[in-house]
Each structure stands twice: as C-alpha cells, then as structure tokens.
Amino acid sequence: MLNKSLKQLIKNLPDIKISGLSLNSQFIKKGEVFISLSDNKKHIIDAFEKGCVAVLSKYQYDLENVFYVKNLETQLEILAKNFYTNYNKAKIIAITGTNGKTTTAYLLQQTLNNLNNNCAYIGTLGVKSTQLNHTLANTTPDIFTLYKTIETLVNNKVQTIVLEASSHGLVQNRLAGLNIENAIFTNLSQDHLDYHQTMDDYSKAKMKLFNMSSLKNILVNIDDEFGKKILKSSKTPNKNTYSINDFIKKNINQNGFIVQINNHIFELPLLGEFNLMNALVVIKQLLLLDYELKDIIPALTKTKTIIGRMQRIKNSFVWVDFAHTPDALEKSLQTLKTHFPEKNIKVVFGCGGNRDTDKRSKMGRIAYDNADNILLTNDNPRDEDPEQIILDIQKGIPDFNNTQVIMDRTDAITNAIDTIKEDECVLIAGKGHETEQIIKNKKIPLCDITLAETLL
Structure with a gap:
C-alpha cells in the first residue's frame, strides 16, 4: 500500500508515494524506497527493475528519482521512525x-x-x-x-x-x-x-x-x-x-x-x-x-520444546542441538552425562566455514573430553575447504582411536543412528533448527531433525 510520501521522511524531497524502506536491493518490493549505502550503481538499477520508486543514496548519481543524502548512514533511525510510526506501542x-x-x-x-x-x-x-x-x-x-x-x-x-x-x-x-x-x-x-x-x-x-x-x-x-x-x-x-x-x-x-x-x-x-x-x-x-x-x-x-534445542527425537536416545560454540557443546555433552550417566555418548559435529577458526580445536578437545565416540562431519563449510576445517578440529583431539570422519553430513548422521548401541546416546550438534547446508554458493536442503526422525 502506497500510504506515505517521500517528503515525510526527509524535508525538501518530492511528494512520491511510498510503501516501505529497504536496505537490500535483492529483496526490495514494489513501491518501496531503496536506501543505498554502497557505491554500486548496479544495485540501484536492480532495485528500480524490481519496482522501487525512489532511492536515497550516500553517493551522488545523475539518475532520475535517486536522491543524494549526506551522512545517510547516520539517519537510518530517523527514517525508520518517520515511516514506521507504531514502533513504540508494544x-x-x-x-x-x-x-x-x-x-x-x-x-x-x-x-x-x-x-x-x-x-x-x-x-x-x-x-x-x-x-x-x-x-x-x-x-x-x-x-x-x-x-x-x-x-x-x-x-x-x-x-x-x-x-x-x-x-x-x-x-x-x-x-x-x-x-x-x-x-x-x-x-x-x-x-x-x-x-x-x-x-x-x-x-x-x-x-x-x-x-x-x-x-x-x-x-x-x-x-x-x-x-x-x-x-x-x-x-x-x-x-x-x-x-x-x-x-x-x-x-x-x-x-x-x-x-x-x-x-x-x-x-x-x-x-x-x-x-x-x-x-x-x-x-x-x-x-x-x-x-x-x-x-x-x-x-x-505448559511451554513446548524449542525446535533444535536439546530436542529429543521420537523419545529415542538421539538428540539434536544447535550447540556450535565451545561452551554450548560442552554443556550439551555434560547434560547427557548428567541425566543419563549409564550411557556412553556419541557426538556428531563439525564447524562452520568463514567463521571463527580458533574455536575449532577447542571444540575438538571438548568432544574428546566429554564424549566416548566422535564423528566429525561438515557443518556449513561455505567457501572453505571442508577437509581443512576437519583438520583444524582434529588439532584439539589427542588421539583418534574413537574418532571417525564422514564428510557428508547426511551419511554421518545416518551412520551414527544406524550403529547406535543400547548403552549409547547420540548428540547431533551444530545446526539445530536449520534446514540447509551451505557449501560454496549453494544452499542444499538438509535438516538434522527431519533426517533423524526419518531414520528412527
């Protein structure tokens, strides 16, 4: 709905009817204003092609309905307040x-x-x-x-x-x-x-x-x-x-x-x-x-279980958890040891690519200290070499007697569940509620919860 005018946002701008504000030219909707903070003419053209009606830019362009705003990045709060006026009513x-x-x-x-x-x-x-x-x-x-x-x-x-x-x-x-x-x-x-x-x-x-x-x-x-x-x-x-x-x-x-x-x-x-x-x-x-x-x-x-947060799968001894930091992984493993002291623990996990590399070896050591068996696998390697990520994790593992590597996450989870013993718990850590695996520039459908439920 075109319910406000551009001149309501910043004085001296024309009376162009607008329906919203967006910082992302990829997801802009018809009638919205694109707030452009980077010097990228292509993004502006893309925004207009998607139905954008005006652009406020940090940089000067000789383009119709593109308006230069000095220090634009400091005025985002004012723009948001001027357009979305009910922001303080909850x-x-x-x-x-x-x-x-x-x-x-x-x-x-x-x-x-x-x-x-x-x-x-x-x-x-x-x-x-x-x-x-x-x-x-x-x-x-x-x-x-x-x-x-x-x-x-x-x-x-x-x-x-x-x-x-x-x-x-x-x-x-x-x-x-x-x-x-x-x-x-x-x-x-x-x-x-x-x-x-x-x-x-x-x-x-x-x-x-x-x-x-x-x-x-x-x-x-x-x-x-x-x-x-x-x-x-x-x-x-x-x-x-x-x-x-x-x-x-x-x-x-x-x-x-x-x-x-x-x-x-x-x-x-x-x-x-x-x-x-x-x-x-x-x-x-x-x-x-x-x-x-x-x-x-x-x-x-009366509250319900939070998806992907120490979520027990079908009342089995398999859990899915979002633990992707050293502290969270340690707490999740210690939780299973505390509540099920008679069980051995098998953990399936990896570390994300293009993220903090220092925590990888720490998580390897935590898994070694708190789990009986470790299965290392991919967890959103993104642009990094998946094998190098595994090597970084292994730097924290003193010996590999009880460590297995299966790069494909689907295969790793399948192996962990198919080989579960009566005296074992399985923790599938790292992705929790997520439904995609990111490899290079591809997002591959994968949900640990759905996969585990299918296998059990």
Whole structure:
C-alpha cells in the first residue's frame, strides 16, 4: 500500500508515494524506497527493475528519482521512525548473550501467551506470534525490517515483543531508537571472533544493550563474570540478578528436574542446568512485570520444546542441538552425562566455514573430553575447504582411536543412528533448527531433525 510520501521522511524531497524502506536491493518490493549505502550503481538499477520508486543514496548519481543524502548512514533511525510510526506501542524485552538467547526468548514468549499476554518473538527462529510465523535472514534483522515487523505486530494487537539482540545487531545499531525497557543477559563465551576479532570487542558489543537510555530494568546472570561487569557499568535504575543458587532445591531425573523456588516445588521437563537458568530468567523477568509466582509456574510448565534445542527425537536416545560454540557443546555433552550417566555418548559435529577458526580445536578437545565416540562431519563449510576445517578440529583431539570422519553430513548422521548401541546416546550438534547446508554458493536442503526422525 502506497500510504506515505517521500517528503515525510526527509524535508525538501518530492511528494512520491511510498510503501516501505529497504536496505537490500535483492529483496526490495514494489513501491518501496531503496536506501543505498554502497557505491554500486548496479544495485540501484536492480532495485528500480524490481519496482522501487525512489532511492536515497550516500553517493551522488545523475539518475532520475535517486536522491543524494549526506551522512545517510547516520539517519537510518530517523527514517525508520518517520515511516514506521507504531514502533513504540508494544513493550519490548531484549535478550543478549552467547548462548541461551533463543531458548529463553521462546520460553518467555510462550509463557506470556499462556498468561493471556499477546506476545511475539523475533530472533533466530524468525518471527512468531499468533498471527505471524516466518523466518528471518538474521537473528536481529536490519533496522527497517525490524521496525516494519514491530509495526505489523502492533497492528495485530501484540502487547509484548521478546527480541533476541545479537552482537552484530548491536554493533550495527539495528535496535537504534526502540523503546526497550527490559534487557536480559544470559552469558558470555567465545563466538563470532571472525567478526569482532577479540573477546574484548565482543563483550563491548553486548554491553551496548545495557547502556540504552530507554531501559528501566536489567536482569543479569551473576554466575557469569561478564554479568558482574554489566552490573557495575550499566546506568539502568533497576538492576536485578539471577543465579543457579536461586533454586532452593534441584533434583535430576531423566525428564529434567524437580526444583524448588521459594515455597513452590515443580517439575521442569528441560534437560541441562543451562536450561534451568533459561527457565529461571523467565520466572524472574515475569516477576519484574508484576506477575505472581503462583501464576508463572503453571504457565511456564505448559511451554513446548524449542525446535533444535536439546530436542529429543521420537523419545529415542538421539538428540539434536544447535550447540556450535565451545561452551554450548560442552554443556550439551555434560547434560547427557548428567541425566543419563549409564550411557556412553556419541557426538556428531563439525564447524562452520568463514567463521571463527580458533574455536575449532577447542571444540575438538571438548568432544574428546566429554564424549566416548566422535564423528566429525561438515557443518556449513561455505567457501572453505571442508577437509581443512576437519583438520583444524582434529588439532584439539589427542588421539583418534574413537574418532571417525564422514564428510557428508547426511551419511554421518545416518551412520551414527544406524550403529547406535543400547548403552549409547547420540548428540547431533551444530545446526539445530536449520534446514540447509551451505557449501560454496549453494544452499542444499538438509535438516538434522527431519533426517533423524526419518531414520528412527
């Protein structure tokens, strides 16, 4: 719908009717404005061919309906606010951290819905609400996609939005201008060093969320050293913490845990202490939103399993998990050892190409220390040599007596499940909910969950 004018965005521009804003010429829709931040005339021509009605450019071109805007990259927030005017009409809870963002956010969204609060989720799993369910290109989408999504959700009567705030999204100011009143920190460990280069820069990216002026409450994991730094540095008026010690009791069983908080004893059907922490975040955040514990607990225990997050396949001894960092892989393997101490563990995993290479050998060592058998395979090698990635992982494995290499991921998973013994658990790690394998410039359909279900 052409419902606004270009001159509403920036003064002195002509009265061209527009339907939206886009930073990507490949996915631009008819009636939208292309915001061009690179010196690439072809992208502009491509955008017009797809139905773009005008271009705002950081660079000067002698082309019809292409308008030069000085310092355009600094005006994205203003453009987003001027076009998507409902951006501040829902309560936004942002969650950041290396691991646990998706599970925590999704549990929080489901629990709020169970409490009759119309809540939506934006993150790694896409956009999910009672009206919408679609994927996203990034965990935290670009600023225009994010604002547009929020406006759509508000128009659908969504009251609360739970948002995953990635380090990339924070550094690139994709959340700029949003009225985020509640922010949550899960944990910090090595990831994305291909982008941030150092852990110091990575931690600074995460810290940006807790310096937002709109914040009223922060909820921080004080079992994590960086969490303690956030508490010291953040100027947010209401600082709140959580710790595994908040559970008065926690007893393990094969379904999860029996736990006690205050005078409430209940079962959490989630494997792993890290999932106890995820559930604890939900409880603590909802208490900050003035819900009562007697209402929160039944709403939380009704939530469904998160796809690709320690997901048990057909009640077998096969699990699929998104663990793709050293810390996450270690926690997933230790979870199976804790809940099923009588079982040996076979792990199937690889490492992504064109990503942090330093973590590969570390993950190899973690697998060696925590699994009885290792099966190395491809995991989105992208433009790198798949065999070199495997060699990098093997640098962390002292001996290969219980290590096997099957490059094709389908064959590796098939082998792991076909040869599973009665005393074994199988963990298929790295891709979780993903449905494609990226090799060179090709995206090949492959879903670990679907494949495992077919084989069992």
